[in-house]
Amino acid sequence: MYRYDHYDQAMVDARVAEFRDQTRRRLEGRLSEDQFKPLRLMNGLYLQLHAYMLRVAVPYGTLSSAQMHALADIADRYDRGYGHFTTRQNIQYNWIRLEDAPDILADLAKVQMHAIQTSGNCIRNISSDHFAGAAADELVDPRPYAELLRQWSSFHPEFSFLPRKFKIAVIASPTDRAAMRLHDIGIEIVRNDAGELGAAFYVGGGMGRTPMVAPCIRDFVPLDQLITYAEACLRVYNRHGRRDNKFKARIKILVHELGKAEYTRQVEEEFAHLLSQGIEPPAAELERIRTHFAEPPFEAGLPDWIDRSDPDFALWVDRNTVAHKVPGYVSAVISLKPAGGIPGDATAAQMHLMADLARDHSFDECRVTHTQNIVLPHVRKADLHALWTRLEEAGLGAANLDTIEDIIACPGLDYCSLANARSIPVAQKISARFAASGKTAALGELKLKISGCINACGHHHAGHIGILGVDKKGVENYQLLLGGSEAADTSLGKITGPGFDEEGIVGAVETVTDVYLRERAEGERFLDTYRRIGMEPFKEALYG
Numbered sequence: 120m121y122r123y124d125h126y127d128q129a130m131v132d133a134r135v136a137e138f139r140d141q142t143r144r145r146l147e148g149r150l151s152e153d154q155f156k157p158l159r160l161m162n163g164l165y166l167q168l169h170a171y172m173l174r175v176a177v178p179y180g181t182l183s184s185a186q187m188h189a190l191a192d193i194a195d196r197y198d199r200g201y202g203h204f205t206t207r208q209n210i211q212y213n214w215i216r217l218e219d220a221p222d223i224l225a226d227l228a229k230v231q232m233h234a235i236q237t238s239g240n241c242i243r244n245i246s247s248d249h250f251a252g253a254a255a256d257e258l259v260d261p262r263p264y265a266e267l268l269r270q271w272s273s274f275h276p277e278f279s280f281l282p283r284k285f286k287i288a289v290i291a292s293p294t295d296r297a298a299m300r301l302h303d304i305g306i307e308i309v310r311n312d313a314g315e316l317g318a319a320f321y322v323g324g325g326m327g328r329t330p331m332v333a334p335c336i337r338d339f340v341p342l343d344q345l346i347t348y349a350e351a352c353l354r355v356y357n358r359h360g361r362r363d364n365k366f367k368a369r370i371k372i373l374v375h376e377l378g379k380a381e382y383t384r385q386v387e388e389e390f391a392h393l394l395s396q397g398i399e400p401p402a403a404e405l406e407r408i409r410t411h412f413a414e415p416p417f418e419a420g421l422p423d424w425i426d427r428s429d430p431d432f433a434l435w436v437d438r439n440t441v442a443h444k445v446p447g448y449v450s451a452v453i454s455l456k457p458a459g460g461i462p463g464d465a466t467a468a469q470m471h472l473m474a475d476l477a478r479d480h481s482f483d484e485c486r487v488t489h490t491q492n493i494v495l496p497h498v499r500k501a502d503l504h505a506l507w508t509r510l511e512e513a514g515l516g517a518a519n520l521d522t523i524e525d526i527i528a529c530p531g532l533d534y535c536s537l538a539n540a541r542s543i544p545v546a547q548k549i550s551a552r553f554a555a556s557g558k559t560a561a562l563g564e565l566k567l568k569i570s571g572c573i574n575a576c577g578h579h580h581a582g583h584i585g586i587l588g589v590d591k592k593g594v595e596n597y598q599l600l601l602g603g604s605e606a607a608d609t610s611l612g613k614i615t616g617p618g619f620d621e622e623g624i625v626g627a628v629e630t631v632t633d634v635y636l637r638e639r640a641e642g643e644r645f646l647d648t649y650r651r652i653g654m655e656p657f658k659e660a661l662y663g
Contacts, residue, residue, distance in 0.1 A: 176244045197212065326581065
């Protein structure tokens with residue numbers, strides 16, 4: 120994984136010192152809250168309902184064991200003993216005291232981490248495939264390109280005050296595991312007919328108030344022009360993006376209003392201009408970065424079988440491990456979704472354990488997924504039972520990956536000042552109900568996502584089943600959506616009809632799954648059945 124050079128470290132250390140001075144002046148009353156707000160947001164510090172929230176960047180989701188241990192220590196020392204892993208592959212702490220924030224940033228800097236550009240109208244954390252470097256179907260490891268984009272975008276003077284926040288994802292597999300087409304820019308590394316690697320650019324996706332799926336504006340950009348093309352896309356947006364209305368400020372609105380053809384024309388014109396300026400980083404820089412992502416020393420000739428005599432362990436293997444490109448290994452997914460638990464939360468003790476497991480079983484590396492779980496990317500099959508046993512003892516052994524119990528949920532009204540409704544209790548009740556009912560296995564792959572407001576931090580638009588919490592005359596109300604997908608077959612969910620109260624939405628989800636079980640054809644996932652039979656059978660069951 121990438122290690123800071125002296126430039127990286129100097130930049131992060133300088134930011135810590137700068138923010139320490141800014142915080143001191145705020146505490147002394149020499150800065151007003153209005154003056155301090157843009158400064159703290161530059162460092163990932165939000166003021167939420169009950170306390171400050173700090174969002175820490177985890178570039179493309181990759182963590183070392185030392186970094187995970189540090190995150191656990193921060194949870195213990197400065198928060199209430201836990202952290203919340205997010206859909207941006209980051210971690211948030213919800214109970215931060217302002218006077219402690221500079222010390223937290225200093226602790227992060229010691230392990231090559233920071234909170235820079237995790238908020239504000241700038242290019243946010245670059246996300247990627249959480250199985251990068253391990254997936255059997257990838258063309259190359261996309262993380263060196265994500266790291267190049269991170270370095271290009273960090274403190275970029277032209278893009279520090281964009282019309283609105285900006286999110287980029289990079290993948291290198293036809294299987295989209297990063298919701299790539301629901302980003303402002305989605306980049307897929309592809310191979311052309313000549314066998315050359317390049318990048319397909321999808322621009323103008325996003326969720327929130329106006330969800331849109333990004334169109335492909337160019338199907339092949341040579342990889343030695345990747346940064347130049349990304350800059351061209353950003354420049355056109357920065358030039359024309361709305362600054363008078365934050366609800367119409369995202370690039371998806373610009374692409375929609377200009378039209379794909381006109382936006383692409385302007386990007387191509389800007390791209391040609393930038394090529395003449397020679398702004399692309401030298402090839403040697405990408406090669407330097409690539410050395411940090413060299414393959415671990417995988418062992419050859421390892422046993423390629425797993426003893427499945429323990430049925431609970433066998434179920435976990437079937438659901439929570441993914442094929443690896445090297446025989447004898449798998450990628451193991453640690454679920455942060457115990458039945459009745461809070462999606463994405465992990466205690467300090469659990470984080471320490473995951474750090475130890477990464478060190479002992481995964482070449483000192485783990486990944487945060489955009490689905491709020493943790494991946495150990497390189498685990499020997501022979502080690503799986505010992506790994507699972509330790510996870511079970513710590514409450515991390517839930518066998519529910521990609522099932523209805525593997526729920527994405529934002530913090531909602533329990534924490535967030537933007538939310539209209541609570542997400543966490545709804546997620547807890549749904550997962551507990553299905554765990555108790557025994558229906559999870561019969562339902563198979565079914566992705567459920569919950570947001571507590573229209574900003575869609577819980578990705579409800581992309582859920583096979585999505586739930587959106589809204590305020591209806593001062594009462595929490597939950598809209599039900601069906602048919603979304605974040606994968607290569609990206610689609611946006613549609614609202615079924617009138618919303619439900621908290622208890623009603625839990626029952627409505629069960630009603631929808633009963634329709635699926637009754638109507639599905641052999642081998643169909645929930646999404647397949649919905650697309651075949653349409654909305655009407657579900658509406659009839661829900662509303663009569």
